[in-house]
Amino acid sequence: MLQVQNLTKRYGAKVLAVNNLSFQTKEGEIYGLLGPNGAGKTTTLRIIATLLEPSEGSISVAGFDVRTQAEQVRRNIGVVNGGMGLYDRLTGREILEYFASFYGMGKLDTAKRIKELSDKLELNELLDRRASEYSTGMKQKIVIGRAVIHNPSVLILDEATNGLDVVARRAVLEFARAYKGAGKVVIYSTHIMSEAEELCERAAIIDHGKLIAEDSIEALKTRASASNLEDAFFTLTKGVN
């Protein structure tokens, strides 16, 4: 579904944000992209999302190349990140309709999909209020709805629980689980190891733009002789920093 091969991203001559990174995901899994702040996670995800150009390497999403088939790639992905905002003067429904229109969805399909998402994310009561009136949790639900309005095969969640309270955080994690259950891929990028341990089947640990380890969560813990992923992370990244 998603293949990243020898990905490198440089900013000028001095900054190497991503260094020869490779990994691939399978259908119906939640794949963790783990690392501290500044490890290169967001840069990698922005390249996958066609927002940034790779310096070297290749990425394919659902069989489409990010360099040469950017639009097809964008039709197959949805992106949520922790800092993403909404149009404050538009209602949640208007925002979802606006984004649906770029995927060629007709009015009926859009209305049906909004109803479906509204039930799943419990948006109903507030959908016709302006986004400026929403709580942080509600905003994040609309951001998720916006990202999956077209039912993409790959959903990227980048630090998606940042700043959320425990209830909203739980809703995001449950949505990710349900989404993978529909045969999709969820890329879950975070620096919170407990979340990744709870959610992901497999994960790649990256630091300073380099792949440190990639395996199932259980295998990563075994390899580091650790009882939890956070300890495993510290053991595996020791020496890198």
Place this chain on the structure above:
Amino acid sequence: MRWDFVFKVLFKELLSTWRDSRTLRATILMPLILNPLILLGLPILFNSTQTSEVEKRQIVGVIGFERMPASLKKLLETDSAQGRGIELKTVTDATKSVQDGDTEATLVFKQNLPTEAGGSSVPIEVHLKLSSQKSRVVADKIGTAIDTFSRQLVAKKLASVGLPEQTLRPVVAQTVSADTVAEKASGIFGFFIPLLLLSGIIAGGQSTAIDSTAGEKERASLEALLVTPISRFEVVIGKTLGVTAFALLSAFLSIISLLLTGWFSKNILPKLMKSDTQLSQLFGGNIALDAQGYLILLLIALTAAVMLSALMLNICIFAKSFKEAQTYLVPLNLLVSFGSIGLQFADFLQRSSLLYAIPLAGTMISILDLIKGKGGFGVAMIVVVSNLAFGAIFVALALRSFKREQVLFRN
């Protein structure tokens, strides 16, 4: 290009801005209130202060009172059709009394004034603040009195040899205004019209320009839009049209308010002020164009709005926040303001196609020419083509910025 995508972006920008009460105040209320306030308020203020100054009895200092003939004193102190007379008082220091505000002018008689013409000319020093508008009124009163006194001496001398007063002035120049109706209407305040029109365009478009670029970057909604199938070119065109729509709305309202102001100034104001003289004749600041003139004005405003909208989009995309973008736009506002100050000297500029092709400057000069009845269709076409060409360049530059990582993800 997929126009349905472009229109989606345009409609979203329109809806978002329309729901922003700050923008509505800036785009609709500003031209409707500010234009009449400036174009009617300033002439009324100028007129009323000048009238009250003429009707006031100013205090004028005198050094060498004993050398002033009684007839000149009477001329200075007596009220006339030109206004009230002045009050004379003895002072010791001519310049200091004016600087201290004790007197508005001081007359210094260093010699006795002649009682008859024919001898050498005797000077009277008049000390006043030449930089002050207020001093000009008292200078006029003093000048008129001294001129009348001088003419009386000459007339007396000529009469003594049997000649009429007109002997010394066999020819008299009579100034007749050759201004067209449009030139009279625009008058000395005509330079305000390009300023108000372009400021209206900028004020109308800037909120949308900032919100749709720096605002979207600040709240990270731009990233979400750019991962949809819409192309960056379609995004830029949609946003440019959105900014242009509000810039144009503001420009259109500016033109309407100028029209209403001109009509009010011509038909209502003289009745309210109980005066036969129209203020527009004194100061201008109004538009008197035919239908073709208004069409050309609209065409220039439309293309200027496109050009300025694309320029504002270019400037704002570099900012990472709403506030930063507002700061970036200050020089553009200053450029228009300084340009309009320069328009006061537009009569001295040599007109050429190149001058009209300069962005902003060409637009301002062509609007001024148009309202003075000078601008033709050919000139307007140069401005229109120039505005569209620069608009296209700015759109291309904006597209380049929307593709640059260091611009989009600058934080």
